[in-house]
C-alpha cells in the first residue's frame with residue numbers, strides 16, 4: 001500500500017518513518033524539493049499547485065492523509081472523489097477555520113472562551129464592550145505559532161488591532177483565559193470507530209512557539225484527565241474523524257477550557273515515539289491504512305523538547321541518559337523548528353532534572 005501525504009514537513013517524515021516497518025511506502029505533495037519528507041518517498045507538487053501536479057499525486061498512492069491543515073478543502077474533496085482520504089473533509093473544514101471550531105465546541109457543550117465573529121471595526125468595539133479586556137483577536141485561518149493574533153489590553157489597542165488584522169476579516173475575538181498552564185490531548189480514531197487517547201501533555205511555550213511538553217502532565221487531577229478524554233472523544237465521534245486529532249486546552253485550576261484543535265499528529269505528541277507503546281505517528285498511519293490501533297499507554301514519564309533556530313551538538317545531546325535526537329534536515333533560521341529531543345525517566349522529578357541538563361546544552365534559550 002502507498003500512502004500519499006499532503007505536506008512534506010517533519011510530520012510527514014515521521015509518519016513515513018513509522019509506516020516503513022509495515023512495508024508501507026509514501027508520496028508527498030510539497031512545493032519545496034528539499035522538504036524534510038523528501039528523502040522518504042516520491043515528491044509531487046509545484047509552487048502554483050497546478051491541477052496536473054495534483055493529478056500526478058493522486059495517481060501515486062492508494063490512500064491519502066495530510067500533515068498540515070492549511071490545504072484547500074476543494075483539493076481534498078477532489079481526491080476523495082477517487083480515493084480514500086483520512087481524516088475526512090469535515091475534520092479539515094473545522095480545524096482550519098477558528099469560527100467553525102468554536103461553533104463545534106459550543107454545539108458539543110465543550111467549555112471554551114466566549115467569542116464573537118468580527119466583520120467590522122464596530123463589531124470589534126462591541127466585542128470589547130461585551131467580552132472585556134484583555135481580548136484576544138485571531139485570524140480565522142492560517143495562524144500558527146501565535147502568528148495572526150493581537151491582544152487588546154486597552155481601548156487604544158482597538159484601532160491598532162484593526163490596522164493589523166482588519167484586512168483579514170472575518171476575525172475571531174475571544175475572551176482572555178486566565179490559565180495556570182496549557183495542556184493538550186492527542187487521540188486516534190480508527191476506521192472501525194475505536195478511539196484511543198494518549199495521556200494529556202503539559203505544554204510550555206516560549207515566544208509563541210512550543211518549547212517543551214511533559215507527559216503525563218504532572219499532577220493532573222483525575223477530573224481534568226477525564227474531561228480531556230471526554231472532550232476529544234466527543235469531537236472525534238462528531239466528526240467521524242479517522243486518524244490522529246489533537247485538542248489544545250487551558251487548565252484554569254478549576255476545569256479545562258478548549259483552545260483549538262489540529263486534525264493531525266501534533267508537536268505535543270512527539271514524545272510518544274519513544275515514550276509510548278505505539279507512537280502517534282504509527283497510530284495515525286495504522287488508522288489511515290485501516291489497520292488495528294496500537295496501545296497509547298505511556299511507558300514512563302517523558303518530555304519532548306523542541307530544537308528551535310540553531311542545532312545543538314549531536315554528541316552532547318546523546319551523552320545525556322535516555323535521550324533521543326530527531327533532526328528534520330532543515331537549515332538554521334531564527335524561530336524555525338529544526339528537530340526535537342525526547343527524554344524519558346523513571347519519575348517526573350528525574351525527568352525535570354534531565355530537561356534542565358538538556359536546556360544547558362541547547363544553543364537556544366529554553367523557558368524553564
Ligand SMILES: Nc1ncnc2c1ncn2[C@@H]1O[C@H](COP(=O)(O)OP(=O)(O)O)[C@@H](O)[C@H]1O
Pocket residue numbers: 113136143144145146147174175176177178182205208248259260
Ligand atoms: N483566549 C486566550 N486567552 C489566553 N491566552 C490565549 C488565548 N488564545 C491563545 N492564547 C495564547 O496564545 C497561544 C497561541 O494561540 P493558539 O490559539 O493556540 O494559536 P496557534 O495556532 O498559533 O497555536 C496559546 O498557546 C496561548 O498561550
Ligand SMILES: [Mg+2]
Pocket residue numbers: 248260
Ligand atoms: Mg495553538
